[in-house]
Amino acid sequence: MEKNMAKDLNAGELEQFYNYISDASEDGFKYVNYVTNKVIVSNKYKEFFGVDQLNIASDGKMFEKVFDEDKKYVLANIRKAINEKLNSYELEYRIDNGRKWISHTGTVRYDENGNVLEKLSFFKDVTEIKEKQLELERMAYYDNDTGAYNRNYFVKRLQKAIDKIPNSHNIVQVLYIDIDNYNIINDIYGFSYGDEVICKFAKIINEFTSHTVKVGRFNNDEFAMALFDAESDDSAIELYKEIIARLEKPITLTNGREVYISISVGIAKYCDEMQNATDMIRCADIAMFNVKQNGKNNVLIYENCMMNKFVKNVQLEHELKSAVENLEFILNYQPQFYSNQKFLRGVEALLRWQLKDGKFVSPAEFIPMAEKNGTIVSIGTWVIKKALEDFAEFKEKYSYDGMISINISAIQLKEKNFSGILKYYTEYYNLDPEKIEIEITESVLIEDSESTINLLKSLRDFGFKISLDDFGTGYSSLSYLRDIPINTLKIDKSFVDTMLEDESTSIITDAVIKMVKKLGLETIAEGVETEEQFEYLMRMNCDNIQGYLLGRPMPKEELVKIILEENKSKLERSIYG
Numbered sequence: 001m002e003k004n005m006a007k008d009l010n011a012g013e014l015e016q017f018y019n020y021i022s023d024a025s026e027d028g029f030k031y032v033n034y035v036t037n038k039v040i041v042s043n044k045y046k047e048f049f050g051v052d053q054l055n056i057a058s059d060g061k062m063f064e065k066v067f068d069e070d071k072k073y074v075l076a077n078i079r080k081a082i083n084e085k086l087n088s089y090e091l092e093y094r095i096d097n098g099r100k101w102i103s104h105t106g107t108v109r110y111d112e113n114g115n116v117l118e119k120l121s122f123f124k125d126v127t128e129i130k131e132k133q134l135e136l137e138r139m140a141y142y143d144n145d146t147g148a149y150n151r152n153y154f155v156k157r158l159q160k161a162i163d164k165i166p167n168s169h170n171i172v173q174v175l176y177i178d179i180d181n182y183n184i185i186n187d188i189y190g191f192s193y194g195d196e197v198i199c200k201f202a203k204i205i206n207e208f209t210s211h212t213v214k215v216g217r218f219n220n221d222e223f224a225m226a227l228f229d230a231e232s233d234d235s236a237i238e239l240y241k242e243i244i245a246r247l248e249k250p251i252t253l254t255n256g257r258e259v260y261i262s263i264s265v266g267i268a269k270y271c272d273e274m275q276n277a278t279d280m281i282r283c284a285d286i287a288m289f290n291v292k293q294n295g296k297n298n299v300l301i302y303e304n305c306m307m308n309k310f311v312k313n314v315q316l317e318h319e320l321k322s323a324v325e326n327l328e329f330i331l332n333y334q335p336q337f338y339s340n341q342k343f344l345r346g347v348e349a350l351l352r353w354q355l356k357d358g359k360f361v362s363p364a365e366f367i368p369m370a371e372k373n374g375t376i377v378s379i380g381t382w383v384i385k386k387a388l389e390d391f392a393e394f395k396e397k398y399s400y401d402g403m404i405s406i407n408i409s410a411i412q413l414k415e416k417n418f419s420g421i422l423k424y425y426t427e428y429y430n431l432d433p434e435k436i437e438i439e440i441t442e443s444v445l446i447e448d449s450e451s452t453i454n455l456l457k458s459l460r461d462f463g464f465k466i467s468l469d470d471f472g473t474g475y476s477s478l479s480y481l482r483d484i485p486i487n488t489l490k491i492d493k494s495f496v497d498t499m500l501e502d503e504s505t506s507i508i509t510d511a512v513i514k515m516v517k518k519l520g521l522e523t524i525a526e527g528v529e530t531e532e533q534f535e536y537l538m539r540m541n542c543d544n545i546q547g548y549l550l551g552r553p554m555p556k557e558e559l560v561k562i563i564l565e566e567n568k569s570k571l572e573r574s575i576y577g
């Protein structure tokens with residue numbers, strides 16, 4: 001038999017010796033001698049585990065105090081140490097129903113057959129240290145405001161799941177989620193309520209978390225969800241549908257207001273061409289970007305072609321910034337005719353961006369981009385200046401006395417200087433504001449409609465004409481037409497396209513024209529391409545016609561020819577009369 005640790009002491013002396021040490025220490029200890037069946041514990045041990053003097057038979061009593069969630073771990077690790085004949089082991093677990101953290105180190109001696117001879121264990125209260133450590137972990141892994149994983153940790157967890165794929169054939173999917181129009185929510189309700197919307201939304205998606213579904217916060221209003229072991233290829237889409245169903249109910253803010261939100265979601269399913277977690281998230285993000293570009297509030301699954309489109313877009317955006325600096329824009333003009341006699345009513349200035357290789361980029365493509373990155377303000381200012389400069393030339397050189405219509409983006413209109421700039425160039429070129437018409441869309445009225453209406457009123461009081469563009473798309477509602485200060489209503493091409501075939505469109509178009517006239521507004525039908533459409537609109541008493549049938553958007557020089565022809569026929573009319 002091997003020698004005892006405290007070989008020269010008898011049992012009584014030994015106990016005294018241990019008590020002496022333990023009283024001097026903040027830690028608890030327990031000594032068990034399996035040969036003599038002696039168990040010695042310190043007072044602190046008794047306090048920790050709520051037991052009195054123990055004997056071998058009741059040695060296991062301490063386990064009763066161990067927190068239920070940690071019991072398995074404690075037993076398994078002690079068993080493992082004994083089975084592997086380790087001389088020492090270290091454990092950390094909770095007691096007192098999880099309230100206290102204990103650091104436990106054990107030292108074990110065995111005989112030559114591997115039987116345990118004696119065991120000495122120390123127990124330390126590490127609650128404070130452990131809580132700090134957990135707090136640090138929380139900070140390292142979780143987003144403070146929403147309790148979702150932070151970006152770093154989300155990526156790490158996703159990578160772990162991806163690494164397992166070759167062996168487990170797991171299906172791994174990612175949803176990239178962005179709250180639609182979050183900046184508008186912020187503008188309308190204020191930042192603190194905007195934050196609340198994010199937290200409440202996070203709560204909703206956090207409810208879907210499980211062992212295999214995790215949520216991460218990526219940016220302000222951007223989240224990602226990962227499915228680590230999805231049941232099928234459709235799991236991500238199913239999850240999307242469940243979230244959408246949940247969002248049919250409004251989010252209630254602490255001030256009692258109810259906010260409905262919609263989300264744009266991109267989905268990426270892991271496949272070989274994605275190198276890692278970051279790649280996968282980028283693909284889901286790109287799919288989400290495509291949703292945004294196609295009108296938001298939807299879901300798309302990532303496809304290869306999206307990447308090409310995305311890269312092209314980034315490139316284009318880069319080029320747009322330099323185009324603004326180098327003024328690579330030109331203006332075209334499209335004529336608008338009175339429908340009764342086909343005489344020129346006015347011209348609409350339409351912006352063109354010419355790339356260095358001579359190709360044109362459609363404004364439908366670059367205006368939304370310019371609105372997003374803010375360059376629309378300087379582009380729009382250039383449009384005003386150039387259009388008014390040309391207009392002055394038409395007037396002075398060619399005696400043009402029609403209107404000029406200029407498209408104004410909602411973002412441009414919100415700029416403090418907008419009205420000042422418009423008035424400045426009007427006066428600088430000595431123009432009559434009555435002949436200048438700004439075209440706005442209904443989107444300007446979504447945000448802060450009161451101050452927008454006041455601005456429009458002041459512009460109209462100054463003499464400018466205001467035209468509501470694209471009527472019939474978006475939020476179109478006849479009821480607000482009487483509240484907003486407009487002079488002209490442009491009926492969208494989509495009406496003109498379908499009114500001949502579709503009876504209800506024809507009825508609506510007819511009703512809109514009649515009502516608008518009663519309100520004293522002028523009407524212009526856009527995108528008129530055929531004689532049939534023209535005649536139909538004339539019968540409906542639509543005042544003006546704009547479209548390829550009577551004139552495409554054209555460079556300034558060509559428009560001058562039309563103006564000169566118009567002058568000639570006016571002259572003939574006055575002579576022959």
Ligand code: C2E
Pocket residue numbers: 334349350351362363364367380383407408409439469470526527528529546547548549553
């Ligand atoms: P919009 O203001 O509704 O302009 C009418 C668009 O319809 C123009 O497209 C015009 O070329 C096109 N169009 C006119 N007649 C016909 C027709 O008979 N058939 C067809 N298929 N199309 C016709 P464009 O020039 O590509 O402009 C697209 C949009 O870009 C404009 O729509 C406007 O929203 C925006 N935009 C153009 N110039 C400016 C600008 O200077 N400032 C701002 N903020 N937006 C502009």
Ligand code: CA
Pocket residue numbers: 348407439469
């Ligand atoms: Ca327009």
Ligand code: CA
Pocket residue numbers: 469470490492526
């Ligand atoms: Ca339009």
